[in-house]
Amino acid sequence: MIDGETVPLSVEALRGTLPRGGTIIGTSRTNPFKVDGGVERATATLKELGVDALIAIGGDDTLGVAAKLFDQGINTVGVPKTIDNDLSATELTFGFDTAVQIATDAIDRLHTTAESHHRVMVCEVMGRHAGHIALWSGIAGGATMILIPEEPFDIGAVCDALQRRHEKGNYASIVVVAEGATPKEGTMSLVSGEVDQFGHVRLGGIANVLATEIEGRTGYETRVTILGHIQRGGTPTAFDRVLATRFGVAAIDTVHDGDFGKMVALQAGEIVRVPLTAGVGAPKLVDPQLYHGVAEYFFAG
Numbered sequence: 049m050i051d052g053e054t055v056p057l058s059v060e061a062l063r064g065t066l067p068r069g070g071t072i073i074g075t076s077r078t079n080p081f082k083v084d085g086g087v088e089r090a091t092a093t094l095k096e097l098g099v100d101a102l103i104a105i106g107g108d109d110t111l112g113v114a115a116k117l118f119d120q121g122i123n124t125v126g127v128p129k130t131i132d133n134d135l136s137a138t139e140l141t142f143g144f145d146t147a148v149q150i151a152t153d154a155i156d157r158l159h160t161t162a163e164s165h166h167r168v169m170v171c172e173v174m175g176r177h178a179g180h181i182a183l184w185s186g187i188a189g190g191a192t193m194i195l196i197p198e199e200p201f202d203i204g205a206v207c208d209a210l211q212r213r214h215e216k217g218n219y220a221s222i223v224v225v226a227e228g229a230t231p232k233e234g235t236m237s238l239v240s241g242e243v244d245q246f247g248h249v250r251l252g253g254i255a256n257v258l259a260t261e262i263e264g265r266t267g268y269e270t271r272v273t274i275l276g277h278i279q280r281g282g283t284p285t286a287f288d289r290v291l292a293t294r295f296g297v298a299a300i301d302t303v304h305d306g307d308f309g310k311m312v313a314l315q316a317g318e319i320v321r322v323p324l325t326a327g328v329g330a331p332k333l334v335d336p337q338l339y340h341g342v343a344e345y346f347f348a349g
């Protein structure tokens with residue numbers, strides 16, 4: 049929009065997209081409010097092309113920008129798409145189910161080396177503010193321990209639990225850690241990276257620090273796998289394709305109704321419309337009951 053680059057999306061052009069991930073029009077998380085004249089240029093493009101409505105598909109950053117553009121008078125509708133599943137007002141975002149499946153497959157495969165070589169395998173997944181991917185894939189993959197941003201961890205307690213497990217004769221352990229997990233204050237230090245246009249530090253790498261600590265404190269051989277963008281690519285699951293299709297149809301209906309400033313959302317299995325502002329702002333964190341009332345029972349078991 050800022051550069052005025054367009055791709056006509058006819059039905060013909062969209063054939064064959066169901067099994068594809070990512071974006072086919074080359075959009076990325078750009079913040080027009082951080083680009084010189086960005087909002088004015090984007091608005092001018094829409095006007096010039098006679099675009100009736102802007103459908104923004106993305107996570108907190110994209111939909112946050114969409115909400116601001118709506119305030120500037122642009123007819124906007126939001127569709128919740130992020131592997132992180134951290135948007136409020138929707139029970140699920142599309143992309144999440146696929147990422148959980150990829151992470152679960154990876155954990156299943158890591159069990160082989162953990163068991164054959166009696167190693168601790170630390171698997172890092174995405175999740176900046178919320179640990180949905182870590183929690184779901186950790187439960188599904190039978191992780192020994194799941195570390196998420198919502199629950200600052202104590203490295204001493206993590207090592208004690210691994211040691212208790214070894215004493216019981218269980219020498220293979222999988223620790224799943226979300227990229228945004230943080231140690232309890234003063235227990236371990238992390239290095240921080242570059243900041244993007246939305247003010248987010250580039251994450252990725254906590255698993256390395258964690259593995260060094262675990263190996264140093266316990267003496268158990270500890271190896272690292274960082275899944276990174278593997279979680280964000282490839283073929284979407286059938287569930288995600290159906291959810292995305294339902295959201296897409298609902299977004300078009302919303303445009304036809306002229307009901308702008310809304311995000312389509314999943315609530316109690318039904319597609320509903322909520323104000324865009326309800327979806328963004330505060331991240332949707334993991335259900336504490338799923339962490340404390342389910343996952344935790346299996347930690348270091």
Ligand code: F6P
Pocket residue numbers: 107130131132174175176227250251280
């Ligand atoms: O918001 C999705 C997400 O995958 C986050 O989990 C992750 O921190 C971020 O995007 C990485 O973004 P980028 O590829 O732009 O560094």
